[in-house]
Amino acid sequence: MSLKRKRIKKSIAIPFSIFAEIAYKRDLLAYVREVKALVVNNLVENQAFISSYKYSIRKDDVSDELENALKTISFYALSKASGLIGSLIKRAKFVNQFNRNIFTKFIRSVPESNSNITDEMKLWAIENTRLIKTIPERMLDKVAEIVYTSVRSGESSRSLTIKLREAFDISKNRAKIIARDQISKLNGNITRARNLSLGITEYQWLSARDERVRHSHDVLEGKICSWNDAEIYKNAEIDKKWKSRSSIGGVNLHPGQDIMCRCTSVAIISAELAA
The missing domain is CATH 1.20.120 (Four Helix Bundle (Hemerythrin (Met), subunit A))
Structure with missing residues (x-):
């Protein structure tokens, strides 16, 4: 499974x-x-x-x-x-x-x-x-x-x-x-x-949530992203279809990779991996 x-x-x-x-x-x-x-x-x-x-x-x-x-x-x-x-x-x-x-x-x-x-x-x-x-x-x-x-x-x-x-x-x-x-x-x-x-391929984007957050990062707040592809996202874990980040003006990088990026990731882990 x-x-x-x-x-x-x-x-x-x-x-x-x-x-x-x-x-x-x-x-x-x-x-x-x-x-x-x-x-x-x-x-x-x-x-x-x-x-x-x-x-x-x-x-x-x-x-x-x-x-x-x-x-x-x-x-x-x-x-x-x-x-x-x-x-x-x-x-x-x-x-x-x-x-x-x-x-x-x-x-x-x-x-x-x-x-x-x-x-x-x-x-x-x-x-x-x-x-x-x-x-x-x-x-x-x-x-x-x-x-x-x-x-x-x-x-x-x-x-x-x-x-x-x-x-x-x-x-x-x-x-x-x-x-x-x-x-x-x-x-x-x-x-x-x-x-x-660890086999974790998805994460939720978490911004710094303040006025300094760039628009291209803010639009990804709470979105589900793929560690294997920085150009896609989906709105919820249960969604089957991935969407292009460019369609909402999102940055094509993972958290921390953009210059002075303060965003972080929240890993989507399975119950079996969880402590």
Whole structure:
């Protein structure tokens, strides 16, 4: 007898770990501060740089010293990221364990992991390695833009210093977004892999239920969705016919996969699986 014909029971939604988000945000912000310190030490408070800057203004051209300073900062910034990058798999394992602990409250037997979950954690680590490296890259692109523009406009070194310090806020905001978005994505993808490994193929969409919910997510609130196909939905578990999400303007992604998505899934489990 298929799971659809058996008496069913819904588990609760599987939220992401707020502790994992806080820890990741803390470490990313610490990394931003390290890169900021490199910029301050090598540019803002470096007399050799200030002299080169003033020389560049007189010549209306960026000197080699300025170019070399930016290259030096970039090199040391990426080297300081090694510890943060090395901790990614450990973070992924923490999220996986948090996810599993909630599952075990509603399902009798939940393996600690499987090949699909392991793959999800590895892919997450690879993607976050890339994202971490973009933090100094984008910061230094902004720094270079400020320096070059200041040279062309002949701004004072004091004005340049003020603009450089203001540029760091952009990187701080990006670090916060990465932490919130990526922990949610990892939890969503692990939830999907864990559901499918247990033979659970359907879930109910649960939004954050507030004014910040996007329309494409809000229209799926309470709908029954398929883990095997992110483009379909149905209104109730007993419905036999699946409908296209695009017909109601729904997003073709699973909960947590869209940028900054706060939605979660409520697994449709059989009575036999239930604890």
